[in-house]
Amino acid sequence: MKRLLQTFLRRYARGEARALAPHVSGRRLLDLGAGEGWVAAALRGLTLTWTCSVDVGPFQLGHGPYVLYDGATLPFRDGTFDTTLLSLALHHCEAPEAVLDEAVRVTRSRLLIVESVYRNSYERFCLDVLDGRLNGYRHDGTMNVPLAFRRPEEWRALFESRGLRLITMQWLGSSVERLIHHPLLFVMNK
Numbered sequence: 001m002k003r004l005l006q007t008f009l010r011r012y013a014r015g016e017a018r019a020l021a022p023h024v025s026g027r028r029l030l031d032l033g034a035g036e037g038w039v040a041a042a043l044r045g046l047t048l049t050w051t052c053s054v055d056v057g058p059f060q061l062g063h064g065p066y067v068l069y070d071g072a073t074l075p076f077r078d079g080t081f082d083t084t085l086l087s088l089a090l091h092h093c094e095a096p097e098a099v100l101d102e103a104v105r106v107t108r109s110r111l112l113i114v115e116s117v118y119r120n121s122y123e124r125f126c127l128d129v130l131d132g133r134l135n136g137y138r139h140d141g142t143m144n145v146p147l148a149f150r151r152p153e154e155w156r157a158l159f160e161s162r163g164l165r166l167i168t169m170q171w172l173g174s175s176v177e178r179l180i181h182h183p184l185l186f187v188m189n190k
Contacts, residue, residue, distance in 0.1 A: 005134075006036065006061060009035075009036060009038055010036075010038045010062075012038075013036075013038030013039040013041070013042050014038075014042045015173075016039055016042075016087065016114065016172060016183075017039055017042030017043045017045075017046055018042075018046065019170065019172050019185065020039070020043065020085065020087075020112055020114075020185070021043060021046040021047050023083075023110070023112055023167075023168075023185075023187045024043065024047050024049055024083050024110075024112070025082050025083050025109050025110040026049070026081075026082020026083055026108065026109060026110070027048065027049055027050060027082060028049065028050050028051075028052075028080065028081045028082050028083070029043065029047075029049040029050070029051045029052070029081060029082065029083045029084070029085060030051075030052055030053075030054060030074075030076070030080070030081040030083070030084045030085065030103075030106060030107070031043075031051060031052070031053045031054070031085045031087070032054050032055075032074070032084055032085065032086050032089060032099070032102075032103055033054075033055055033086055033087070033088075033089025033090070033092065033093075033099075034053030034054060034055050034059075034060075034066070034087075034089075035055060035059050035089075036059055036060060036061040036062055037053040037059075037060045037061060037062030037063075037064060037066055038061070038062045039085065039087050040052070040053045040062065040064055040085075041062035041063055041064055043085075044064060049082075049083070051064055051065070052064070052065040052066075052067060052081075053065065053066045053067070054066070054067045054068070054069050054074065055068065055069075056068070056069060056070070056071040071093075071099070072098065072102075073102065074102045074103075074105070074106050076106045077106070078105055078106065079106065079107065079108040080106050080108075081106055081107050081108060082107075082108050082109055082110065083107065083109070083110040083111070083112060084103045084106065084107040084110075084111050084112070085111075085112045085113075085114075086099075086100075086103060086111070086112070086113045086114070086115075087112075087113075087114040088114055088115065088116060088183065090113065090115055090148060090155075091115060091116060091131070091147065091148045091149050091150070092135070092147065092148075093147070093148060094147060096148045096158070097158065100158065100159070100162060101162065104162055104163075104164070104190065107190060108190070109189060109190055110187070110188065110189055110190075111159075111164060111186075111187075111188045111189075111190070112185065112186070112187055112188075113155070113159070113185070113186045113188070114172060114183050114184070114185050114186075115150070115155055115183070115184055115186070116131060116149060116181060116182065116183055116184075117149070117150065117151060117152045117155065117182050117183075117184045118149055118150075118151060118182065119151060119152070119182070123182060124149060126180040126181065127149050127181070128149075130180060130181060131149075152169070152184055155184075155186065156169075156186070159186060159188055163190065164188040164189070164190065165188060165189045165190075166186060166187070166188050167187040167188060167189060168185075168187045169184060169185065169186055169187070170184070170185040170187070171183070171184055171185075172184070172185050
């Protein structure tokens, strides 16, 4: 069953990477909260960027540089990366504001943030069930459970409070997926 799940996640990452690639800026990209590293691996095949994945646990299955960090301070200098990607990661953080602040610190120009969002109680219920069960199964239950789902306007307010300038927002995923899951891409510049 885990092999089937990883095949699905790798395929999902390739589709997400196709949507993200046109928004990547510069030659160095950080995939923060990378999980298995599938999105970074797919982006390497679609762009000319050097990518580095980072997460709080040894979840890597994809190829490429992968760094473990303590969840508080990224082990990189200010402005190390041209683009930082946080894909479906912030809602797993106990302190998403602090993780976002670190992402802003290590980013020179662009942040790409994909978050599962909800607009009503039914969508919130679907997120709790889908994300809670799926991620409870991934990594033998060591991935942090979802803590911080938000509405689109709540994420946008957080990003703007950090001085980020919204370039565009884009719904990701198929129309079938969006019956139960609503991934929203925020493209922002510093």
